[in-house]
Amino acid sequence: MSGHISDAVIRRLPGYYRQLRLLEKEGVERISSQELAQQMNLTASQIRQDINCFGGFGQQGYGYRVQELKEHIGAIMGLDERHRMILIGAGNIGHAVANYPTFQAEGFITVGVFDVRPEAIGRNVAGCVVMGMDGLEEFIRDNDVTLAVLAVPGDAAQAVCDRVTSAGVRGVWNFAPVNLSVPNGVSAVTVHLTDSLQILSYRMKHSEDK
Amino acid sequence: MSGHISDAVIRRLPGYYRQLRLLEKEGVERISSQELAQQMNLTASQIRQDINCFGGFGQQGYGYRVQELKEHIGAIMGLDERHRMILIGAGNIGHAVANYPTFQAEGFITVGVFDVRPEAIGRNVAGCVVMGMDGLEEFIRDNDVTLAVLAVPGDAAQAVCDRVTSAGVRGVWNFAPVNLSVPNGVSAVTVHLTDSLQILSYRMKHSEDK
Structure with missing residues (x-):
């Protein structure tokens, strides 16, 4: 799965991580692709595609769990290692x-x-x-x-x-x-x-x- | 023309500029999209698409003039201004x-x-x-x-x-x-x-x- 992430998506990973960390800090538990798209100046369909790339995570009409998605993206980037x-x-x-x-x-x-x-x-x-x-x-x-x-x-x-x-x-x-x-x-x-x-x-x- | 360049292409502009400047310094006058692609770790078709975005410049089977293309890209980025x-x-x-x-x-x-x-x-x-x-x-x-x-x-x-x-x-x-x-x-x-x-x-x- 993560072996097939394109360079363009890899370059966006730190931005996702940063925004999700900010949301977590603000106490936000869930976020829709539309809201995240607006905050990150991307389109909602791009966000959904990107997140599908590293294993899905949203539920239709329910949004993404902020903390879970942040930790998952962090793990993909190896930030759970020292x-x-x-x-x-x-x-x-x-x-x-x-x-x-x-x-x-x-x-x-x-x-x-x-x-x-x-x-x-x-x-x-x-x-x-x-x-x-x-x-x-x-x-x-x-x-x-x-x-x-x-x-x-x-x-x-x-x-x-x-x-x-x-x-x-x-x-x-x-x-x-x-x-x-x-x-x-x-x-x-x-x-x-x-x-x-x-x-x-x-x-x-x-x-x-x- | 340059008003319609996508964000992804804009992000690649400095890389083109840097590589073309290096080639110019090495005395290279012309380069094909295939050679440039190999040096920049992109595909030749992406290079041709990108360069078409800011106004063409190559001739079929003839390659790009290094200095001219470098100056054109520099001008698009405003590097001809102080x-x-x-x-x-x-x-x-x-x-x-x-x-x-x-x-x-x-x-x-x-x-x-x-x-x-x-x-x-x-x-x-x-x-x-x-x-x-x-x-x-x-x-x-x-x-x-x-x-x-x-x-x-x-x-x-x-x-x-x-x-x-x-x-x-x-x-x-x-x-x-x-x-x-x-x-x-x-x-x-x-x-x-x-x-x-x-x-x-x-x-x-x-x-x-x-």
């Missing part, structure tokens, strides 16, 4: 990621921070003392690290990626503006900050079209 | 955005940085002296600011958004984890950093399915 995460690069983006409020609560635990710059080593970032890169592989193995955040310059990213993946990391969250090659069985997601700024630029340019 | 941008919130994310290497080169010029915290005011961030919030509206009007980056806590974001939009800002790039309400004619894009981490989590969980 990830031991390291951060490589303690610069601006590294600090921003390490201090981002919700990651820890969602099971992404930063267990180590690394940097190549002597002036960064030994500093405290989000409760971790920044380490040099020499012990990287050993640390990954000894601490069951599954996920690495790369906040390093573009020209260093692939080499760092190769090191962490050969030491056993299975997921790379990359903030360097380059596409990474990873071995089979390893997943990588690159955050291109520029993309959303360009989409904003598009919307500003075309806001008069509507 | 944006005078302010940053509100000089914390970790604010620093990361202010120092991001490519924004300036793409026409997004940071002209002012603001923060509410006394200890941040007067510091230098990416060549700007951080100002307090008192003169925000006047600065926006006097400096033809069109775009504001919000890197403030979630509970402050809507109030700051209201201030900048009533002073004339037409685009809000929001890093606070809340959805903003904006007046008609104003565009807002929220960067949910968590989304891409959750998508990575999904891919890690399902990498064995394939």
Whole structure:
């Protein structure tokens, strides 16, 4: 079932999860596809199709149970598991990621921070003392690290990626503006900050079209 | 024409732009939809459909002219215009955005940085002296600011958004984890950093399915 979810649906999963969590927080127990559609700026039929994709859940004329659907979507995304995460690069983006409020609560635990710059080593970032890169592989193995955040310059990213993946990391969250090659069985997601700024630029340019 | 581009295609525009810029840099003059599809992990027919959406450009059996298509897509996204941008919130994310290497080169010029915290005011961030919030509206009007980056806590974001939009800002790039309400004619894009981490989590969980 979940093996057949299309990329477009996968990209919408975090939005569903976020909206359902918000509804749960507000004490909403059930929601219809129409209401959810309106809140998320989608169509009700798209919502029904998406939710059918990951196993149904609504009853005709009865709506979805908010908490149940949220937990189901969270489980599909693996948010019911804990990830031991390291951060490589303690610069601006590294600090921003390490201090981002919700990651820890969602099971992404930063267990180590690394940097190549002597002036960064030994500093405290989000409760971790920044380490040099020499012990990287050993640390990954000894601490069951599954996920690495790369906040390093573009020209260093692939080499760092190769090191962490050969030491056993299975997921790379990359903030360097380059596409990474990873071995089979390893997943990588690159955050291109520029993309959303360009989409904003598009919307500003075309806001008069509507 | 460009008024009818679907959201899904709009979201792909920055990826096309990035890939075409890379090809241009590598000296590639023409590319077929098949080659571009392979590089971008899309299908050739999707590429042809997308590019038809914004006005055609290929010739049967001849491929696309890389530079021409890149410039056309850039123009659709408004990247041929300059944006005078302010940053509100000089914390970790604010620093990361202010120092991001490519924004300036793409026409997004940071002209002012603001923060509410006394200890941040007067510091230098990416060549700007951080100002307090008192003169925000006047600065926006006097400096033809069109775009504001919000890197403030979630509970402050809507109030700051209201201030900048009533002073004339037409685009809000929001890093606070809340959805903003904006007046008609104003565009807002929220960067949910968590989304891409959750998508990575999904891919890690399902990498064995394939």
